[in-house]
Amino acid sequence: MTSPGLDPEGTRIQLIATSDDVVRARQLVRTLAVGCGLSLVDQTKLVTAASELARNTLSYGGGGTMSALPVERNGRRGVRLSFTDEGPGIPDIDLALRDGWSSGSGMGLGLSGARRLVDEFELRTVVDEGTTVTVVKWSR
Amino acid sequence: MTSRREELAQGWIEVVSSTLARRVSRTELDQELHELYGAILEALRRGGVDAAGEHYAEVRALLNEISRNRARQGFSPAETAIGVFALKRGLEPLLDEGSAEDVAAYLALARLTDDLGMFTVDAYAATREQIISAQAEELLELSTPVVKLWDGIIGVPLVGTLDSARTQVVMEKLLQALVDTGSAHAIIDITGVPAVDTEVAQHLLKTVVAARLMGAECIVSGIRPQIAQTIVALGIEFGDIVTKATLADALRHALRRSPGALGGAGSAA
Amino acid sequence: MSERLPILRIGGNLLVSIQADLDDQTVMNLQEDLAEHVVRHGARGVIIDITAAEIVDSFVGRMLSTIASISRLLDAETVVVGMRPAVAITLVELGLSLGGVRTALNLEQGLAILAERSSAGPAAR
Structure with a gap:
């Protein structure tokens, strides 16, 4: 792969519309993580982060999609996940990333917890338009 | 030619x-x-x-x-x-x-x-x-042995400088050893460690918390005066983690707390 | 896809084994079913075996805490057994402490905790 991250061919899309889809998203991420040579601990961290983010997409965003693809940089392999919804968006990002904050029924660990489990974390949100969270986990 | x-x-x-x-x-x-x-x-x-x-x-x-x-x-x-x-x-x-x-x-x-x-x-x-x-x-593998000290008690004697990567390896090895041996107590002895930085101290702390989540207790022994000063100066909260001066003290403590180890003496945690 | 997990009785205790990747509804069902079983059988202890669980996210973690709280109100102690090291490391990073839940390395040690509690009487701990 010469242009990692830009190659649309390896991208897998998972619809997130029901709680069964959260299970499917976890399974897809697990398969990719194993394929990219992530250690058992890193696999577990990434799958857990995916579970948190997929559930956020479902409960706060009103559903959406997860796109997942293997990436490569400087000889290291990894997995990139993007969770996109067209929900209400997040008015105060700093607040949303603080531990214990939650606008729904969760414990508020979703976003901030997921961020600690991955190597790269990017949050883009526009009020009334939607939210996209992109994370990357690299193999050690 | x-x-x-x-x-x-x-x-x-x-x-x-x-x-x-x-x-x-x-x-x-x-x-x-x-x-x-x-x-x-x-x-x-x-x-x-x-x-x-x-x-x-x-x-x-x-x-x-x-x-x-x-x-x-x-x-x-x-x-x-x-x-x-x-x-x-x-x-x-x-x-x-x-x-x-x-x-x-x-x-x-x-x-x-x-x-x-x-x-x-x-x-x-x-x-x-x-x-x-x-x-x-x-060398990383060799330098982080996990040894059985007693029935239900394992020990991890750490020697040399701890960096983040090595501490993480120790952490995973220790937790796996708890499962493999069914040991409810682990002693992390850092007598041979000259210094720790914030990241290493955090990793040690996380190991102890993770072990507790799994149903095992860790004791940290052999903390040098300089390291104690570092931990306090850095403001790292060691909380209710049991620390002992020497490996022997830690072993005595663990034995007292594991009911089976010495023919049923003492009570469980 | 949601299902109901089998709840086994061992002496005065209940045992549930989480075998697969659970969807949220199955997790909610388990919470209900356990409370009902504790009362119906007058159980003194509940063991939740998560040896086979590859991950525990905040949703499942919260369920474990809730089950422990509900059981305690019904005079039963909950012990979670068999947490994998990778799962424990992830939970620590996630910031989830499983408040109020007792844990043990394996089923045997979990049963020992419950046995000790019942022999010491309900006031113990």
């Missing part, structure tokens, strides 16, 4: 083998260099003296293998490169009797050997890098 193949090859092998002084068997060298010589001739015949060109793929593959072997066997880079540079020296006698054309050819060939020589040094260095990183990994 083709016509005087044997003569030149012999001269070359002579120079190389005198340098490598019996550390590589004559037959091995003979075969290696003849193969290489053949490949170089073939590449010259098919065109060009561009060492990076496609005609030299075979030559580069051979040199790569020779360089890797030399690196593994503990030869120096110079001893490895001589194999190529000696070819030049082998050609020198030919200059005396040669024409201007021969001299030009020799110079072109000299440049080629220089390039190929550089290539061997690069290949040699790459192999050494691999060996070093493999050894570092092995």
